[in-house]
Amino acid sequence: MDPFDPPFRNTYKILFDKHFNNQLSTKSNKIEAVQEVNGCEFDLPLIDLSRLNQGGIESEYCKREIAKASAEWGFFQVVNHGVSQEVLDNLRIEQVEAFKKPFQDKVNGQCESDFPVDSYRWGTASATCLRQLAWSEAFHVPLSKISTVGGVTGLRYPSCPISPHVFGLMPHTDSDFLTILHQDHIGGLQLLKNGKWIAVNPKQETLIVIIGDLFQAWSNGTYKSVEHRVVANKHFERFSTAYFLCPSYDTIIESCEETSIYRRFSFKEFKQQVQDDVKSFGQKIGLSSRYKDSLVVNGRIQLEGIDVDETFSPLDVKNAFLHGDLSETVYMHQPPRFQVSEHPDYVCLLQRQGTDIAYLLLYVDDIVLTAFSKTLLQQIISSLHWEFSMTDLGSLNYFLGTYVMHDSSGLILSQRKYATEILERAGYGHGTLDYGLQLFSSSTTNLVAYSDTDWAGCPTTRRSTSSYYVFLGNNLLSWSSKCQLTLSRSSVEAEYHGVANVVAETCWLRNLLRELQTPLSSATLIYCDNASVVYLFAFFMFLYDISMRTFSPKDRLSHYLRSFIPGTDIAYLSLYVDDIVLTASSKTLLQQIISSLHQEFSMTELGSLNYFLGISVMRDSSGMILSQRMYATKILERAGMVGYNPSRTPVDIKSKLGDDGDPVSKPTLYRSLAGSLQYLTFTHPDISYVVQQVYLYMHDPREPHFSALKRILWYVREAEYRGVANAVAETCWLRNLLRDLHTPLSSAMLVHCDTVSGVYLSSNPVQHQGSKHTKIDIHFFRDLVAAGHVRVLHVPSRYRYADIFTKGLSSVLFEEFRTSLSVRCPPAPTAGEC
Ligand SMILES: O=C(O)CCC(=O)C(=O)O
Numbered sequence: 001m002d003p004f005d006p007p008f009r010n011t012y013k014i015l016f017d018k019h020f021n022n023q024l025s026t027k028s029n030k031i032e033a034v035q036e037v038n039g040c041e042f043d044l045p046l047i048d049l050s051r052l053n054q055g056g057i058e059s060e061y062c063k064r065e066i067a068k069a070s071a072e073w074g075f076f077q078v079v080n081h082g083v084s085q086e087v088l089d090n091l092r093i094e095q096v097e098a099f100k101k102p103f104q105d106k107v108n109g110q111c112e113s114d115f116p117v118d119s120y121r122w123g124t125a126s127a128t129c130l131r132q133l134a135w136s137e138a139f140h141v142p143l144s145k146i147s148t149v150g151g152v153t154g155l156r157y158p159s160c161p162i163s164p165h166v167f168g169l170m171p172h173t174d175s176d177f178l179t180i181l182h183q184d185h186i187g188g189l190q191l192l193k194n195g196k197w198i199a200v201n202p203k204q205e206t207l208i209v210i211i212g213d214l215f216q217a218w219s220n221g222t223y224k225s226v227e228h229r230v231v232a233n234k235h236f237e238r239f240s241t242a243y244f245l246c247p248s249y250d251t252i253i254e255s256c257e258e259t260s261i262y263r264r265f266s267f268k269e270f271k272q273q274v275q276d277d278v279k280s281f282g283q284k285i286g287l288s289s290r291y292k293d294s295l296v297v298n299g300r301i302q303l304e305g306i307d308v309d310e311t312f313s314p315l316d317v318k319n320a321f322l323h324g325d326l327s328e329t330v331y332m333h334q335p336p337r338f339q340v341s342e343h344p345d346y347v348c349l350l351q352r353q354g355t356d357i358a359y360l361l362l363y364v365d366d367i368v369l370t371a372f373s374k375t376l377l378q379q380i381i382s383s384l385h386w387e388f389s390m391t392d393l394g395s396l397n398y399f400l401g402t403y404v405m406h407d408s409s410g411l412i413l414s415q416r417k418y419a420t421e422i423l424e425r426a427g428y429g430h431g432t433l434d435y436g437l438q439l440f441s442s443s444t445t446n447l448v449a450y451s452d453t454d455w456a457g458c459p460t461t462r463r464s465t466s467s468y469y470v471f472l473g474n475n476l477l478s479w480s481s482k483c484q485l486t487l488s489r490s491s492v493e494a495e496y497h498g499v500a501n502v503v504a505e506t507c508w509l510r511n512l513l514r515e516l517q518t519p520l521s522s523a524t525l526i527y528c529d530n531a532s533v534v535y536l537f538a539f540f541m542f543l544y545d546i547s548m549r550t551f552s553p554k555d556r557l558s559h560y561l562r563s564f565i566p567g568t569d570i571a572y573l574s575l576y577v578d579d580i581v582l583t584a585s586s587k588t589l590l591q592q593i594i595s596s597l598h599q600e601f602s603m604t605e606l607g608s609l610n611y612f613l614g615i616s617v618m619r620d621s622s623g624m625i626l627s628q629r630m631y632a633t634k635i636l637e638r639a640g641m642v643g644y645n646p647s648r649t650p651v652d653i654k655s656k657l658g659d660d661g662d663p664v665s666k667p668t669l670y671r672s673l674a675g676s677l678q679y680l681t682f683t684h685p686d687i688s689y690v691v692q693q694v695y696l697y698m699h700d701p702r703e704p705h706f707s708a709l710k711r712i713l714w715y716v717r718e719a720e721y722r723g724v725a726n727a728v729a730e731t732c733w734l735r736n737l738l739r740d741l742h743t744p745l746s747s748a749m750l751v752h753c754d755t756v757s758g759v760y761l762s763s764n765p766v767q768h769q770g771s772k773h774t775k776i777d778i779h780f781f782r783d784l785v786a787a788g789h790v791r792v793l794h795v796p797s798r799y800r801y802a803d804i805f806t807k808g809l810s811s812v813l814f815e816e817f818r819t820s821l822s823v824r825c826p827p828a829p830t831a832g833e834c
């Protein structure tokens with residue numbers, strides 16, 4: 001250290017100790033600091049000022065370049081500026097001489113007789129950490145002839161062994177109008193552009209022009225006062241000379257534009273504020289929110305319950321950005337230009353602007369901005385520019401991989417480039433990728449959605465795929481095609497889930513549109529091709545209504561079988577298109593719901609359940625018996641087999657159905673009978689297997705198939721193969737249903753299976769690869785086994801009840817198994833059937 005260097009280490013020892021102790025515990029900081037501090041190499045705009053003297057177009061272009069550089073960079077270099085090299089050199093020689101005096105002489109003002117006593121400064125008295133300390137010294141010499149407050153400052157940055165832990169000059173903006181700077185060959189000056197520090201390379205013959213805060217306010221944010229800093233050099237001292245152009249203290253700074261971003265202020269007031277901020281916060285706050293014509297005028301904000309006169313620390317605008325709705329009533333002091341002199345104590349009530357609306361979409365650090373007026377848009381852009389260092393990319397044409405093209409009817413969005421990249425990655429050439437999404441500029445506000453569901457479409461999981469499209473007027477706003485999360489037992493249930501999804505989506509869209517100040521006045525229309533679901537939703541409206549009236553919100557509907565449980569009272573309502581079966585845990589509740597239904601819908605009450613969807617319900621002391629006797633008789637009539645002898649079993653164990661035989665003469669009859677038998681399995685699980693068998697030949701029925709079908713009918717006068725996984729799917733659905741009905745099962749469901757390998761496969765995730773017949777369902781049900789919801793057990797042949805669904809059986813076994821399925825004769829025909 002030279003004897004003339006300021007005693008940085010001793011004076012700021014505490015800061016050094018604090019910093020380097022911390023460094024020991026966080027090693028990585030050092031690397032980051034070095035990387036950050038190097039700055040990018042970038043050439044600042046360089047302007048030849050001699051062009052100004054050429055007049056005409058050349059000088060006009062030169063002025064434009066200056067304006068452009070001031071707006072985009074806030075910094076530029078000039079050559080042919082009129083200050084001779086000799087003057088600059090002499091200035092530097094004088095400056096070096098002054099700094100090379102003993103430190104104490106500099107502090108005591110004993111080095112230059114022309115310099116005022118307090119012209120020497122070094123370090124940063126208010127620094128609370130090393131980053132706030134300026135590793136530099138300066139002589140400030142006022143040029144009273146030019147300006148009362150402006151002057152020339154000579155700066156010296158002693159070599160700094162601990163750079164970059166400490167800056168030569170910490171990041172700041174200049175508080176003046178304009179700075180003209182001359183630096184030596186060492187370098188170290190950097191400016192902030194688009195979030196990056198850019199090195200200002202030293203060029204001997206150039207002067208650097210820096211826009212100051214006052215210029216920014218005066219130009220209403222058009223020209224930028226940009227943050228800059230000096231990184232001290234580890235090995236060499238550096239000199240620079242700065243001329244700060246400042247107005248007199250009482251000069252009022254205000255922009256001449258009608259809508260001004262900044263309030264009017266005096267230079268004196270601003271200077272004072274900067275000094276106060278450095279004292280209070282360790283750094284300058286500058287123009288920022290404080291000088292903006294807004295809520296925080298006078299540095300005061302009002303909080304609920306606190307007097308309007310209390311003063312708070314200023315908001316950090318970066319954090320206060322995008323804060324959502326302002327629901328409170330807010331008052332502010334009269335802004336300087338709008339004071340009512342007769343009532344100096346009045347405050348202003350803030351009201352939201354009427355029609356001026358702007359939308360800002362932020363994706364990480366990309367912003368899309370749109371506003372109802374160009375002025376507002378410009379105003380916001382300038383505010384953003386002031387607050388953040390950002391590039392304005394002009395009108396929207398590319399965002400997140402999507403091109404935006406404008407035409408007379410609106411916008412077209414295209415992902416052509418993105419699609420090409422996918423094709424290239426996949427090794428396909430370029431296809432025809434010119435299709436995009438057209439968005440129309442229209443003011444329609446009808447929200448219309450279309451929903452469709454492919455029931456159990458996924459062969460692996462048996463889940464359904466539901467898709468929807470939502471249009472706002474002509475514009476497709478939202479769409480989705482997704483596998484549902486849960487299994488659906490019927491197409492109605494799957495469709496219902498699909499519609500519920502689109503309802504959620506349209507609710508969200510409605511809310512969004514409301515927040516964007518374009519609320520919809522008409523109801524959302526949702527189209528769905530399943531009539532039952534439409535009825536279902538009509539019912540929900542009704543049920544919602546009565547549940548709102550009768551029960552607390554937590555007990556409102558949650559599924560298509562609805563139950564109300566404000567205590568122990570439960571009601572189940574099952575809806576099939578327009579038939580309803582209703583049951584409740586108490587007569588009162590039942591009655592209450594029936595009368596509400598009557599009020600809402602015109603309907604006939606058929607009394608206690610005895611016939612529903614072709615199924616008659618008979619009661620006896622042990623419970624109910626469901627029978628499709630009448631339905632079965634009608635099938636027999638259609639098949640012309642009323643008088644035939646019954647058969648004891650529905651399937652012939654000797655013959656197996658195949659593809660051969662003569663085609664049947666009445667294939668339509670075959671199909672209709674097979675379809676009817678399918679429905680009959682509802683109360684005849686015992687025919688499931690063989691019905692499923694004859695179903696296989698619906699597309700091309702042959703005589704042997706018809707014989708098999710007839711045999712079922714013979715048997716009926718008085719079977720769907722489902723593998724283990726199907727049984728699991730079914731039982732899963734039942735488990736879910738029981739849970740929905742508030743009677744959850746606590747133990748795992750037992751599935752009996754006749755092959756040992758089936759049991760093994762269900763619990764072994766690896767072994768299933770080779771067994772192709774189980775491939776489809778195995779994943780699904782193995783997951784359930786893993787979760788403990790299902791246990792698959794091997795069943796000895798005597799108890800293989802499921803065989804009735806998978807093969808033809810001898811009459812002894814068949815009858816035994818049929819009994820185990822609770823299939824038995826009803827006591828007598830019922831009134832409902834006759
Ligand atoms: O020394 C330099 O290069 C910059 C000086 C500076 O930014 C200032 O004094 O405000």
Ligand SMILES: [Fe+2]
Nearest residue numbers: 172173174228
């Ligand atoms: Fe500066």
